[in-house]
Amino acid sequence: MNLNLKHTFTKELPADSILENSRRQVKDACFSYTNPKQTKAPEVIHVSKEMASVLGVSENDLSNELFTKIVTGNEVLPNTKPYAMCYGGHQFGHWAGQLGDGRAINLFEVEHNNKQWAVQLKGSGETPYSRTADGLAVLRSSIREYLCSEAMFHLGVPTTRALSLALTGDEVLRDMLYDGNPAHEKGAIVSRVSPSFLRFGSYEIFAARQDHKTLKTLVDFTIKHHFSHLGAPSKEAYIQFFAEVSERTLQMIIHWQRVGFVHGVMNTDNMSILGLTIDYGPYGWLEGFDFGWTPNTTDNQHKRYRYGNQPNIGLWNLYQLANALYPLIEETEPIETILELYKTDFEAKSLQMMKSKLGLEASDDKDKTLIEALEDALLLTETDMTIFFRNLSNLKKRDGKKGLEIVKDAFYVPNEVSDKIAQHWKDWFERYDFRLEKEALSDTERQLKMNAVNPKYVLRxxxxxxxxxxxxxxxxxxxxxxxxxxxxxxxxxxxxxxxxxxxxxxxxxxxxxxxxxxxx
Known part of the structure; x- marks a missing residue:
C-alpha cells in the first residue's frame, strides 16, 4: 500500500516513557506505544470501499494479503509505531480517573486529498489502559459499530467512520447480560477512521492531575491541527476553541434528535472534541417515540442517557470540558456566556429542526405549540418515529382529514387509536392543515424537503x-x-x-x- 503517512500526533505530543505493555497509570503523556495482538486466523469479511478511497487505498490494495494483516493487527506498516491514547472521563456523572484506549490502538495517520485521517483498530488487544479487561472485541458489537458508523455518515450525522470489519479467528469470553453466565464468542476487529480520536476526557485527565503543561501542549496541538482558523494559541483562541466545540457538540446532538438516534453512553470519554459521534456501544434508534427511552441496560434505572436528555447531557459534558480548560483561560465569564448560548441555541435549533421535519418554512409564532401538541400525540400510543415522519410527507394541503389514515402504519397497536386518542390526532391534523396554508411550497416541493431530513431507512x-x-x-x-x-x-x-x-x-x-x- 502506497499511503501518504503522517506522524503528527506521536511527533508533537509527549509519549509514555515506559515501553512495557503493562496496566498502569500513565503520567505526563498523551499516549503509549503498543502493538496490536497477533490473531489466529484473520479474515476481512467486509470493507467500505468508499472509505478506502478517501484514505487513498486502491481496490487492488483491498484484495492484498497485506491489507488483511494490517487491519487485523497482524502486521505493522514500515515506519509506523502504533499507540494507545491516554484520557480520563466522567462515567454516568462520576469522575472515573484514567480510562484511555483500553481496546483501541491507533495504527497511523494518512493524508489524502488535503485531508488527514487517523486509522485505528478496535478490539486488537491489551494496552496500558486496559485495566482488568482483555482489550478484545466480539463479532456482535463489531458488526453494530461497523454498520452504524457508516450509516450515520450517510444520514448526514457527524461521525467517525469505519474502513473494515474482520474476524480474528480467536474466541473471546464475554458475559453479555452481566448475569454471571459468560460464554465464548467470535473475536472481531473494526478498523475505525477519524480526523482525530481526541475526546473531552483527553483534556480532563491532565486538568484532574494538575498537569497544566501537558494540558496546554495538547490544546495547542488541537488548535494547530484541527482548529487552525482560530490562529496562534492564546487566551482568546482557547475561548474560541471552547465555543466551537460547544457549537459542534450541539449540532451533532440536534442531528441525533432529528433521526431518533440514542447514543446510550454519553460519558465524557465518549465525546469527540470535533463534534463527531464516537464509540458505538449500546446505541439504538427510537422504535416507538419516547423521550424516556435508553438502549443501555446499565442505564435502565436512572435513564441518564435517555433520548430526551441527550441535549442536557451534552451541556453537562461541556461544563466538564470547561472546567478542564479553565486553567488556560482563568476567566469564568466568557465560558459561562458560551454555555448559556448552548441553551438558547438548542431551543432555536431544535425548533428549526422539528419545523424541517414537518415541512414548515414560513415564520409562525404558534409553531412551538404545534410541535409540542404533536409530541403529546405521539406519546398517546406507541408510534414508530421513522415511519410517522416519513409518511407524514404524503399529506397534501387541505387534506388534514386524511392525516390519520396516512400515518396509520406507524402505530404499533392500531386498536388503541380510537375515540379519545383518535380525536386528539384529528385535532392536531386540523391545526397542521391550517398551518400548511401559510407555506408557499407546493405539496411536491414540501414532500421532497421533508424526505430529505426524515429518513426512510435506519439501522434498527x-x-x-x-x-x-x-x-x-x-x-x-x-x-x-x-x-x-x-x-x-x-x-x-x-x-x-x-x-x-x-x-x-x-x-x-x-x-x-x-x-x-x-x-x-
Whole structure:
C-alpha cells in the first residue's frame, strides 16, 4: 500500500516513557506505544470501499494479503509505531480517573486529498489502559459499530467512520447480560477512521492531575491541527476553541434528535472534541417515540442517557470540558456566556429542526405549540418515529382529514387509536392543515424537503441482530445488504421496502433487539 503517512500526533505530543505493555497509570503523556495482538486466523469479511478511497487505498490494495494483516493487527506498516491514547472521563456523572484506549490502538495517520485521517483498530488487544479487561472485541458489537458508523455518515450525522470489519479467528469470553453466565464468542476487529480520536476526557485527565503543561501542549496541538482558523494559541483562541466545540457538540446532538438516534453512553470519554459521534456501544434508534427511552441496560434505572436528555447531557459534558480548560483561560465569564448560548441555541435549533421535519418554512409564532401538541400525540400510543415522519410527507394541503389514515402504519397497536386518542390526532391534523396554508411550497416541493431530513431507512436494532445471527453462522450477505441499503437512507429503494417496517413482535424483548449492555 502506497499511503501518504503522517506522524503528527506521536511527533508533537509527549509519549509514555515506559515501553512495557503493562496496566498502569500513565503520567505526563498523551499516549503509549503498543502493538496490536497477533490473531489466529484473520479474515476481512467486509470493507467500505468508499472509505478506502478517501484514505487513498486502491481496490487492488483491498484484495492484498497485506491489507488483511494490517487491519487485523497482524502486521505493522514500515515506519509506523502504533499507540494507545491516554484520557480520563466522567462515567454516568462520576469522575472515573484514567480510562484511555483500553481496546483501541491507533495504527497511523494518512493524508489524502488535503485531508488527514487517523486509522485505528478496535478490539486488537491489551494496552496500558486496559485495566482488568482483555482489550478484545466480539463479532456482535463489531458488526453494530461497523454498520452504524457508516450509516450515520450517510444520514448526514457527524461521525467517525469505519474502513473494515474482520474476524480474528480467536474466541473471546464475554458475559453479555452481566448475569454471571459468560460464554465464548467470535473475536472481531473494526478498523475505525477519524480526523482525530481526541475526546473531552483527553483534556480532563491532565486538568484532574494538575498537569497544566501537558494540558496546554495538547490544546495547542488541537488548535494547530484541527482548529487552525482560530490562529496562534492564546487566551482568546482557547475561548474560541471552547465555543466551537460547544457549537459542534450541539449540532451533532440536534442531528441525533432529528433521526431518533440514542447514543446510550454519553460519558465524557465518549465525546469527540470535533463534534463527531464516537464509540458505538449500546446505541439504538427510537422504535416507538419516547423521550424516556435508553438502549443501555446499565442505564435502565436512572435513564441518564435517555433520548430526551441527550441535549442536557451534552451541556453537562461541556461544563466538564470547561472546567478542564479553565486553567488556560482563568476567566469564568466568557465560558459561562458560551454555555448559556448552548441553551438558547438548542431551543432555536431544535425548533428549526422539528419545523424541517414537518415541512414548515414560513415564520409562525404558534409553531412551538404545534410541535409540542404533536409530541403529546405521539406519546398517546406507541408510534414508530421513522415511519410517522416519513409518511407524514404524503399529506397534501387541505387534506388534514386524511392525516390519520396516512400515518396509520406507524402505530404499533392500531386498536388503541380510537375515540379519545383518535380525536386528539384529528385535532392536531386540523391545526397542521391550517398551518400548511401559510407555506408557499407546493405539496411536491414540501414532500421532497421533508424526505430529505426524515429518513426512510435506519439501522434498527433487530436489523443488526439479524445480520449478527447470520454472521455467527458464517453468512455475511445480510451485512452487505444492510450496508448498501443504509448508504441511501432517504431514497425510496422499492426493492428494500421490507426494511421500512415497524420492529417485529419477536424483537420487542429479544436480547440485542431492545436494550443492550456495554459488554462487547
Amino acid at each position: 436494532n433487530y436489523m443488526s441482530q439479524l445480520a449478527i445471527d447470520d454472521a455467527n453462522k458464517g453468512d455475511y450477505k445480510l451485512i452487505d445488504e444492510l450496508f448498501q441499503l443504509l448508504k441511501q437512507p432517504y431514497e425510496e429503494q422499492p426493492n428494500h421496502e421490507k426494511w421500512f417496517a415497524k420492529r417485529p413482535d419477536w424483537a420487542r424483548h429479544k436480547v440485542g433487539c431492545s436494550m443492550l449492555s456495554c459488554s462487547s
